[in-house]
Amino acid sequence: MNSRDVDHDDNLDLESLSDDELAGAAAVGDAEAFDLLVRRMSPILLRYMRRMVSEPQTAEDLAQETLLDTWKGLPDFAFRSSFRTWMFAVAHRKTVDYYRRRRDLPTGAERFEELVARGPQPADTAEHSALMDALRAELGNLPHTSRAAWWLKEVEGLTLVEISEVLRVSTGSVRGHLQRSRKFLVTRLAPWQPGARSDEASAATGKGGRS
Template identity: 30%
Template sequence: MDDATLVVRARGGDSRAFEVLVRRYQGPMYRLALHMLAGRGDAEDVVQEVFLTAWRRLPQLRDDTAFLGWLYRATTNRCLNLIRARRPVAEADLDSRESADAAGAPERAAQVSEQLTALGEALKRLTPEQRACWLLREVHGRSYMEIAGATGTTQTAVRGRIARARAQLAEAMAPWR
């Protein structure tokens, strides 16, 4: 069943339809929150709050086909608010152990682990807005228009933030090329 149909049913009180939407999108929202925030607990809390708020505010969603963009916007905004409330930002958990294990040979695993640690450090040095835009584009594959909607800014601002983030990350990761 497509999102629009599920949204219409959920708005009508069908909790099973909303459960399908939650199961469908909790993974991507969790990964976004995890990369933006300090740890798993914060990411889980944000995702839970976002879906709870979505259930309560579903009647306010005007375009049934815009549910996914609405979730990305809510998750991004909730993460940005949490980041702004907590200065300095704690280290992001990029799950380097799993990636290192998947790499195979111990030498390669160590190198991948070091690269992920360096990337995590570089991501921490981006502004929260740059980090959000970069993650939405590079990790979640969202369009500039979707990112602008999720972050409440213009496509031009999104392009600028992503360009600056890419430049900073490229500089930070230059030793790994």
Template identity: 30%
Template sequence: MRDSINIFDSKVLKKTKVDDKNMVGRILKGDERALNYFYRHYNHSLYTYISRKIGQKEDIEEIVQDTFLATLDGLRDFAFKSSVFTFICSIANHKIIDFYRKKRIKKIVFSKFEEVEPLLSQLFGPEEALDGEILKQKIKETFSKLSPSYTLILKLKYVQGFTVEEIAQKMSISFKSAESQLFRARKAFTFVFNYGK
């Protein structure tokens, strides 16, 4: 019992190679040490893998976290037909594709409103052009219901493309405050966009 508790301690890790099936089995049973090991063991490699395809540090970190969460959700169905890291990378690839798709859509929906419709037509195809018009109107309505500070920070980020650090400088606030305000602004935008209030 003592060995099973200590097997994921950092000193033991240097001497012991933990087998993937054993590690996954422990994670699925709720073993927190196995989960911590899993994260420490794959975090650097995953970060490096994603950083080859994504430029911004904060985006890389977000995709790393999303990938780990999705991996944990998928471990129960993992059949060990590949290595655990290959499985993680396949999930990361989907997250990277999602990231670029969302980034492209964000760029479109937060751009000048008169340009949204033709861009949406290019993105979604002519059969969905009407949806683009509806979306454009809905975005206008959403912004009109947000506080000016939320509208400002969202436009700085998604229209003008500033990093969180640059936004903090422009607004004369700390990085953490800018990050927090941006998080709340996105949440408010999503809520108003979905529920209209």
């Protein structure tokens, strides 16, 4: 990538630079450019980490570690992808390492059929919750890689190719994770869909036919 030559005496407005241009400037030692990049990326990164890791303090710690690693790695970052894609890739590895240390990382073989059958339906435990509350709860039930793929696609707007770079899997695998995640979420969140009748919600939660 050709980074713009950042000389603050030339009255260059850092705010006008793209994320990749800021990263290019930071890679050659511009700390002010990296500070601005951190301010831009921190809310996005922390939002992602909080979906991947349930403990708020751990999510914040991992986000800080990710930013530190990107700062250290910038001189060797060859811009084979966008900075944001690379940042998410570093963040993903951080969460995978975290779960491996705890030895509770869901495997790729985890079956969605088992997830659907496991535990109470959302309406049993969050009967008065809003749809977004139920969605956040159900995202936590997805296998780690599937949850990451769904979030990066639906919330962060990454392409299949970018997600494959972040997760280090094929685009076909990303597509499979997205299809299974969407099917799972549609099933679990059916009672909250517009137009869902109370009897349909009851049937979805196994309450139909009770007297």
